[in-house]
Amino acid sequence: MQLVANIIIAASTILLVGLGFALIYRVVRFFHFAHGVVFTSGPYAAFLLTTRLGLPLAISIPIAVVISAALGATMELAVYRPLRRKGSSPLVLLMASLGIYVLLQNTISLAFGDDTKSIRPNTISEGIRVFGAVITPVQLLTVAISIGLLAAMIVFFRQSIMGKALRAVANDPVLANISGIDSDRVIFWTFVIGSALAGIAGIMVAMDVDMTPNMGMNALMMAVVAVIVGGVGSMPGLILGAVLLSAAQQLSSWFLGSQWQEPMAFAVLLVFLLFRPQGFLGKRVKNASI
Amino acid sequence: MLKSLRHIFNRCTNNVLTIERLKSGYGKKQVLFDVSLDVKEREIVAIIGPNGCGKSTLLKTICGVIPAWKGDIDFNGHRINNATPAQNVCRGITFAPQGSRVFDELSVAENLEIGGFHLSEKQRRSRTDEILQLFPVLERRLQQEAGRLSGGEQQMLALARVLIPSPKLLMLDEPSLGLAPGLVEEIFAKIAEINSQTGVSILIVEQRVRAVLALSHRVCSLKLGKVALFGNAAELGEDSEKLKQLFL
Ligand SMILES: Nc1ncnc2c1ncn2[C@@H]1O[C@H](COP(=O)(O)OP(=O)(O)OP(=O)(O)O)[C@@H](O)[C@H]1O
Ligand SMILES: [Mg+2]
Numbered sequence: 384m385q386l387v388a389n390i391i392i393a394a395s396t397i398l399l400v401g402l403g404f405a406l407i408y409r410v411v412r413f414f415h416f417a418h419g420v421v422f423t424s425g426p427y428a429a430f431l432l433t434t435r436l437g438l439p440l441a442i443s444i445p446i447a448v449v450i451s452a453a454l455g456a457t458m459e460l461a462v463y464r465p466l467r468r469k470g471s472s473p474l475v476l477l478m479a480s481l482g483i484y485v486l487l488q489n490t491i492s493l494a495f496g497d498d499t500k501s502i503r504p505n506t507i508s509e510g511i512r513v514f515g516a517v518i519t520p521v522q523l524l525t526v527a528i529s530i531g532l533l534a535a536m537i538v539f540f541r542q543s544i545m546g547k548a549l550r551a552v553a554n555d556p557v558l559a560n561i562s563g564i565d566s567d568r569v570i571f572w573t574f575v576i577g578s579a580l581a582g583i584a585g586i587m588v589a590m591d592v593d594m595t596p597n598m599g600m601n602a603l604m605m606a607v608v609a610v611i612v613g614g615v616g617s618m619p620g621l622i623l624g625a626v627l628l629s630a631a632q633q634l635s636s637w638f639l640g641s642q643w644q645e646p647m648a649f650a651v652l653l654v655f656l657l658f659r660p661q662g663f664l665g666k667r668v669k670n671a672s673i
Numbered sequence: 674m675l676k677s678l679r680h681i682f683n684r685c686t687n688n689v690l691t692i693e694r695l696k697s698g699y700g701k702k703q704v705l706f707d708v709s710l711d712v713k714e715r716e717i718v719a720i721i722g723p724n725g726c727g728k729s730t731l732l733k734t735i736c737g738v739i740p741a742w743k744g745d746i747d748f749n750g751h752r753i754n755n756a757t758p759a760q761n762v763c764r765g766i767t768f769a770p771q772g773s774r775v776f777d778e779l780s781v782a783e784n785l786e787i788g789g790f791h792l793s794e795k796q797r798r799s800r801t802d803e804i805l806q807l808f809p810v811l812e813r814r815l816q817q818e819a820g821r822l823s824g825g826e827q828q829m830l831a832l833a834r835v836l837i838p839s840p841k842l843l844m845l846d847e848p849s850l851g852l853a854p855g856l857v858e859e860i861f862a863k864i865a866e867i868n869s870q871t872g873v874s875i876l877i878v879e880q881r882v883r884a885v886l887a888l889s890h891r892v893c894s895l896k897l898g899k900v901a902l903f904g905n906a907a908e909l910g911e912d913s914e915k916l917k918q919l920f921l
Contacts, residue, residue, distance in 0.1 A: 544786060544794070547779065551787045554778045561738060561770060562834070563762030564790050 386637055388516035392591075393629035394622075395529035399584035400606035401613075401621050402536060403577030409553040409616050410573045413473040416480040417458055418581055418606075419599030420487040425451040425582030426589030426598075427491055430500050440502065444586055451582025452575045458483055459574040464567065484599075492596040501593045502586075525587040532580065537618065539576075549573060553616065601645070608652045614661055627651070687714045688747075689842050689874045690735070690766075695744035697734040704730045706898045707744070712842065717868055717875045719885045719906060722895035723920055728878040729771055731895070732844045735876075736768040737761050749841065763791055765841035769831045771878075772850060777820030781811055784819050784830055788837035800837050807867065808833045825856040832863065836871075843867075845877045849884070857881060861888055882920075886910035894919045 400422055407415045428450040432443030462479055471479075503521075510517035540546040552559045552569050560566055585594075588602065605628060613624025631651050635643040690712040698704040704727045712718045720728050733739045735746055737758045746754050748764060756764070767788075776784050785804070789797040805812045808829050814822065819830055828848055835843060848864065849857040865888055868875055879885035886892060889906040901919055902909070909915060 544790065544797075547783050547786055548790055550779060550783075551776050554776045555774065557738070558770065558774050558776065559787070561736060561758050561768050562787050562790060563759040563767075563838070564787065565757075565759050 384515040385517065386633055388513065388518055388522075389633045390626065390630045391526055392518070392522045393633060394625040395526045396584045396588050396602070397605045397609050397625040397629055398622060399529050399532060399580050399587075400602050401609045401625060402533070403580035403584075404603070404606050405610045405615060405621060406549075406573055406577045406580075408610070410549055411463070411476075411570055412556075413463075413476040414480065415577075416477060416603070417483040417487065418455075418577070419603030420484050420491070421451050421455045421458075421578045421599070422581040422585040422602050423488065423491060423594070423596060423599035424454050425585035426502060426594040427495060427500070427596075428582075429586055429589070430495070430502050430594065433502060440504065447586060448579050448582045451585070452579040455574040455578025455581070456571060459571055464570075488596055488599065495596065497596060499593045499595055500589075502589055503593065504590070519591070521587070521590045525591065528583065528587065532583070533622075536576075536580075540618075545569070545572060604645075605648055608648050611652060612655045688712065689714055689716075689749060690876070691745070691747040692735070693745040693747075695731075695734065695746065696742040697730060697739060698742065699730075699739065703742070704898050705734065708895070708898070708900055710893045710900065710903055712874050712876055714874060715868070715872045716891065717864075717877060717889040719889035719892040720876065720878045720895060721880075721882050721885065721892060721919070722901070726895040727898040728895055729846050730898075732768060732846050732876065732878060733770075736766060736844060759791070762838055762840075765838070766844065767835035767838055767840040767842075768844040769835045769846065769848065771846040775819040775822070775827050775830050775834070777818070779819055780816050781819055781822070781830060782815040784834050785811075785837055788834035792838065797837070800839065804833050804836050807836075807863070807870075824851055825853075825859065828852060828856075828860055829863070832860070832867075836867065836873075839871075840873055843873050843875045845875065847878055847880060849879065849881050857884065861885070864888065882916065883910065 400418070404415060404418050407418065425447050428447035429440070429443045432438045432446055433440055436443075438446075462483065463476060466476055466479060510519050511523065513523075540550060548559070548564050548569050549572070551562070551564060552566055556566060584602065585599070588594075588598065609624035609628045610621060611624070612627060613620030613622070628648060628651055631647050632644045635647040688711045692711065693709050695705055695708045696703060708731060710718070720731065722728055730739070734741050737753070737756050737760070741754045744754075745752065748761075748766060751764070753761060753764070758768070776787060779787065782801075785801050786797060789800055792800065810826055810829055811833055814826070819827065822830060832845070832848065845864070848860050852860065861884055864875065864877070867873065877885060877889065886906045886909060891904065892902070892906040892909055893900060894902040896919065902915075
């Protein structure tokens with residue numbers, strides 16, 4: 384039972400990061416590596432606000448999420464958009480993104496130090512027993528928040544005109560452009576939403592197991608594996624991918640030891656790349672042109 | 674000075690679209706060489722010509738997906754050479770590109786909503802209701818994924834989508850492409866119906882020359898990116914010798 388609980392908890396943060404990453408990947412069509420540092424920015428912003436300004440967590444967390452969203456949006460406005468204007472290829476965007484990642488991770492490292500920082504609520508709370516598994520309140524909250532956000536995203540994509548425009552741009556960017564959709568505006572909101580999701584995920588992870596400047600790398604890699612395993616562009620696929628990946632990780636750390644978590648994730652990735660490159664439920668991404 | 678006078682002049686005529694000495698292409702490759710033509714209110718103008726002569730390039734340049742190099746594109750007295758597709762949609766030019774292009778992952782209803790992206794929620798809904806009257810086939814399939822429609826239905830959807838913003842000029846690139854003969858007649862009949870009911874001007878590129886000539890008021894024939902003939906459609910329809918020449 385504890386194993387199942389661990390799988391669900393791990394899957395829910397992978398899901399949040401993966402959702403944002405996949406969203407940006409689908410709409411803008413490049414590998415947004417710096418998504419990892421957006422993830423890290425959430426908890427560090429919350430840390431700064433609580434320790435330096437003395438704000439209570441309940442206030443500093445929402446502000447930190449806004450800061451993460453603004454950070455992602457700034458990357459788009461200051462770097463990616465000018466690059467796209469120049470007609471840069473997705474590879475150039477990836478390199479730029481990698482550059483941003485390294486730059487910002489090191490900035491965080493210099494500003495806060497490489498040691499572990501904590502925003503854990505300092506009253507050590509008792510684990511709650513749920514169906515025979517011990518879960519901390521933070522973990523329970525993590526699962527609840529990611530289910531809630533997932534539902535909110537589904538409603539956003541299905542019901543709002545912005546959500547539909549986002550799907551239209553992902554489906555056929557050229558036709559969306561011809562139909563009068565301002566793709567820059569859509570891309571901007573994609574970054575805002577995706578980055579907010581990453582910031583929230585980062586905060587949830589930090590409240591559970593503390594933060595280090597390089598925490599984003601691992602989170603991003605797990606999210607990418609889940610996205611590829613699930614099939615790019617499929618929401619049910621992503622959920623399945625996140626669950627499968629965290630199941631593989633938790634099972635291997637349960638039976639083989641926790642040092643097996645990461646190798647296992649990449650083993651899963653390799654198996655999928657070799658035998659089912661389009662993922663569980665994914666469709667082949669087509670190249671649209673006119 | 675002269676230029677602005679000309680735009681004022683264009684506003685006084687009943688021209689919806691006036692193109693003068695338009696040059697355009699891709700990268701360094703020039704495709705259009707001094708193309709001039711005009712479209713009047715309520716008029717259907719056909720664009721014909723052999724493969725690769727620049728028909729699609731002309732429509733793409735007008736709608737703003739590729740930039741005009743030189744010349745003048747005037748829409749209702751406004752110079753729109755540098756307008757983006759989004760600006761043109763707001764002004765009243767919509768474009769259905771070649772190859773029954775619909776958003777295949779979106780439902781039929783969502784495709785129509787995207788067509789009215791810049792409208793208010795209320796306008797979008799009332800326009801959709803109006804347009805659906807013209808397309809009963811779509812009304813029955815609103816929740817279906819557009820990718821699952823047949824070729825003919827997708828073409829109808831593409832047509833319905835570009836009608837949502839109440840355009841003054843509709844540009845259609847080979848709406849009959851890949852359709853069975855019976856469906857070709859159906860779509861042409863629908864285009865004629867739209868033109869007579871709404872009064873929208875239509876610029877239509879077609880390979881099915883006889884059918885499109887029967888539908889159009891005037892015709893512009895392109896050859897290697899130049900206008901080879903611009904004149905009455907019915908007259909050209911009767912002159913098989915000339916037609917043959919234009920496609921040599
Ligand atoms: N995206 C593009 N990049 C570079 N060259 C292009 C592009 N699209 C078309 N061309 C070239 O421009 C020329 C005109 O193409 P265009 O598509 O306008 O022809 P068309 O008259 O529409 O032909 P068809 O009847 O086959 O649709 C052709 O020589 C074509 O190879
Ligand atoms: Mg063409």
